[in-house]
Amino acid sequence: MENTSQTHLINVTVNGHPERRPVQPRQHLIDFLRDDLGLKGSHVGCEHGVCGACTVRLDGKIVRGCLVLAVQADRKRVDTIEGLTQSGAAQALQAAFVRRNALQCGFCTPGMLAAALELVETKPSATRTEVREWISGNYCRCTGYQAIVDAICDVLASSPEVAK
Amino acid sequence: MKAPAFDYVKPHSLAEVFPLLQQYGDEARLLAGGQTLLATLNMRLSEPSVLVDLSAITELRGLTLAGAMLRIGAMVTHSEIEASALVAQHAPLLPLAAPHIAHRAIRNLGTLGGSIAYADPAAEWPTCLLALDGVVVAKSATGERRIRADDFFVDLYTTTLLPGEIIVACEFPVASANHWCDFDELARRHGDYAIVGLAGAGQRSENTLAQVRLVFLGLGATPLRALQAEGVVKSQPLTASLINQAVAALKNELSAVGDLTSDAATKMHLAGVLLKRMLMKQMQSKNA
Numbered sequence: 479m480e481n482t483s484q485t486h487l488i489n490v491t492v493n494g495h496p497e498r499r500p501v502q503p504r505q506h507l508i509d510f511l512r513d514d515l516g517l518k519g520s521h522v523g524c525e526h527g528v529c530g531a532c533t534v535r536l537d538g539k540i541v542r543g544c545l546v547l548a549v550q551a552d553r554k555r556v557d558t559i560e561g562l563t564q565s566g567a568a569q570a571l572q573a574a575f576v577r578r579n580a581l582q583c584g585f586c587t588p589g590m591l592a593a594a595l596e597l598v599e600t601k602p603s604a605t606r607t608e609v610r611e612w613i614s615g616n617y618c619r620c621t622g623y624q625a626i627v628d629a630i631c632d633v634l635a636s637s638p639e640v641a642k
Numbered sequence: 643m644k645a646p647a648f649d650y651v652k653p654h655s656l657a658e659v660f661p662l663l664q665q666y667g668d669e670a671r672l673l674a675g676g677q678t679l680l681a682t683l684n685m686r687l688s689e690p691s692v693l694v695d696l697s698a699i700t701e702l703r704g705l706t707l708a709g710a711m712l713r714i715g716a717m718v719t720h721s722e723i724e725a726s727a728l729v730a731q732h733a734p735l736l737p738l739a740a741p742h743i744a745h746r747a748i749r750n751l752g753t754l755g756g757s758i759a760y761a762d763p764a765a766e767w768p769t770c771l772l773a774l775d776g777v778v779v780a781k782s783a784t785g786e787r788r789i790r791a792d793d794f795f796v797d798l799y800t801t802t803l804l805p806g807e808i809i810v811a812c813e814f815p816v817a818s819a820n821h822w823c824d825f826d827e828l829a830r831r832h833g834d835y836a837i838v839g840l841a842g843a844g845q846r847s848e849n850t851l852a853q854v855r856l857v858f859l860g861l862g863a864t865p866l867r868a869l870q871a872e873g874v875v876k877s878q879p880l881t882a883s884l885i886n887q888a889v890a891a892l893k894n895e896l897s898a899v900g901d902l903t904s905d906a907a908t909k910m911h912l913a914g915v916l917l918k919r920m921l922m923k924q925m926q927s928k929n930a
């Protein structure tokens with residue numbers, strides 16, 4: 479059994495860099511990333527799993543950063559938008575978002591990109607309807623979604639190598 | 643909002659969990675995927691003093707075929723169920739329902755056991771477990787209990803699980819060659835908890851359904867079986883008039899509890915729409 483004291487020492491690989499830090503059990507992964515590591519790319523909106531602004535990857539899969547404790551990430555890999563945008567597929571999504579005007583204030587964009595990236599990687603033949611269903615967990619208060627769906631569909635339609 | 647302060651432990655076996663539950667009693671909360679629990683802690687609807695993280699306990703994982711039952715470990719995630727070839731083959735209702743549960747980022751962590759234990763009346767897994775006549779396997783310091791879904795969900799967020807008991811797995815009868823199942827729900831937005839949903843399962847030969855179980859989510863305090871409607875369609879060839887009789891029986895036997903967005907009458911109407919759609923689809927697929 480692991481230690482039961484108030485502060486826990488965690489080892490976590492964030493965007494490829496090993497980190498060893500003390501955390502309080504109640505601290506959310508998203509606050510650990512933003513406040514302790516200074517990675518402000520992922521945002522915090524609702525803090526109860528509804529808006530998707532805090533979407534990051536935990537061991538390669540998207541999760542809500544506000545519904546994971548930092549201590550749960552011990553010995554795991556976390557990737558935030560700062561690290562994810564090193565990949566070709568994420569860069570293709572970023573370019574398509576710009577081309578299609580799929581962001582205005584940009585608050586939702588990092589979460590939107592992280593969610594879209596998992597779709598492009600796991601369901602490269604997704605239809606427009608499936609794209610809409612997939613991003614239904616990410617709120618955008620500016621764009622009205624059409625442009626975001628257009629941008630993701632552009633990337634899905636472009637060469638399949640992009641997804642690699 | 644942020645969660646209140648609590649402590650955190652991560653045991654590596656079930657044997658380590660039971661003494662913790664004994665020691666902390668009501669103050670301890672099991673942490674599975676956290677996709678309900680952490681949201682309620684953030685809203686300060688619950689203030690436990692210690693969270694017992696179940697994620698390192700291998701006994702709670704795994705998907706296995708055990709005789710006539712498909713056994714799915716409590717810590718298996720919604721996404722794992724959605725993607726499993728074994729589940730698609732032996733309990734095809736589950737992958738039909740999975741995409742309706744929340745959103746991908748939540749399905750990647752949320753677990754079968756957490757959903758069954760929480761027993762939300764609008765949740766998909768409790769409804770599917772009841773429709774498939776499944777079994778909850780629970781363990782405590784003193785032994786194992788197998789509880790049929792029919793006896794498990796007793797009231798709003800209330801099950802027959804006892805203090806000190808943990809759900810270790812759920813078991814689903816393996817689909818036979820003539821197994822029939824279908825799932826549909828109506829939600830205001832994809833991934834939201836549904837207004838009303840319906841899981842159907844049974845045996846099919848030609849245009850006739852037998853051993854049918856029709857279970858609604860979102861209507862009452864628990865997932866609800868429509869026993870009279872089941873009786874109407876059972877062992878009779880499906881026709882438009884039989885289907886209308888089933889919908890009438892449904893409206894006669896069940897009543898809905900309204901919520902913030904849909905009143906009771908709307909919910910009952912929508913339940914009828916879902917039942918009619920599901921049975922019509924079945925009838926048409928056989929006549930085609």
Ligand SMILES: Cc1cc2nc3c(=O)[nH]c(=O)nc-3n(C[C@H](O)[C@H](O)[C@H](O)COP(=O)(O)OP(=O)(O)OC[C@H]3O[C@@H](n4cnc5c(N)ncnc54)[C@H](O)[C@@H]3O)c2cc1C
Nearest residue numbers: 527672674675676677678679744752753755756759765809
């Ligand atoms: C925005 C949002 C939308 C959602 N929409 C839906 C939806 O449409 N449909 C749906 O079904 N769900 C929905 N959920 C809930 C989600 O499916 C949860 O994952 C699930 O209800 C609980 O599973 P968990 O593993 O996350 O459990 P946790 O949150 O970890 O635990 C839930 C409760 O069960 C107890 N528990 C957990 N595991 C066990 C066990 N093995 N034995 C005994 N007790 C246990 C915990 O102590 C806790 O009280 C939604 C959640 C969010 C945040």
Ligand code: FES
Nearest residue numbers: 523524525530544
């Ligand atoms: S801040 Fe996490 S989902 Fe809104």
Ligand code: FES
Nearest residue numbers: 582584618619620
């Ligand atoms: S661009 Fe402003 S919230 Fe989406």
